[in-house]
Amino acid sequence: MAHKTPKTLRKLVELFLQPRSITLALVALGFVVTVGILGYKIPCPFYELTGWHCPGCGISRLFLALFDINFYQAFRWNPFVFILLPFAIFLLLDYVLKYIADSQNSLYYKIPSGFWTGLLVAVIVYGILRNLPAFAFLAPTAI
Numbered sequence: 001m002a003h004k005t006p007k008t009l010r011k012l013v014e015l016f017l018q019p020r021s022i023t024l025a026l027v028a029l030g031f032v033v034t035v036g037i038l039g040y041k042i043p044c045p046f047y048e049l050t051g052w053h054c055p056g057c058g059i060s061r062l063f064l065a066l067f068d069i070n071f072y073q074a075f076r077w078n079p080f081v082f083i084l085l086p087f088a089i090f091l092l093l094d095y096v097l098k099y100i101a102d103s104q105n106s107l108y109y110k111i112p113s114g115f116w117t118g119l120l121v122a123v124i125v126y127g128i129l130r131n132l133p134a135f136a137f138l139a140p141t142a143i
Contacts, residue, residue: 011100035060035067055080055127058140076141080126084119 034040041061046054058077065074075082091111130138 008100012096031063035063052131053127053139055123055130057130061140073143076143078140079138080123087115 035042041064042059044054044057046052047057056078059081062074062077062081065071065077126138129135
């Protein structure tokens, strides 16, 4: 008698073998190789042009610090990433659980527009604050 794969496991495998999942995994692998293994720091064009830190400044150095298991230094490079992490985990889990429960096998997932509006406002406010002298602790900082 043949062993049947449980529906949940089958749906998870199907989800992670989708073209967009594979593309995301390849981009992440490329980033890990470029930043983590080769140690290349991706320069910020916004900072190069303006001298101001964009909301993403310090992210490649953040990952280099994470590869060295230096969480405090990673936080100092870009604390906003750590603030967004719980939201990203929640959205990923919500997506996976809804996909598993969906009997129609739909990969369509709509993130509420209020979330995108809130994220855009938070990114803009963070980008402004990290360039003000009173909030200099938000700028990428080596310790």
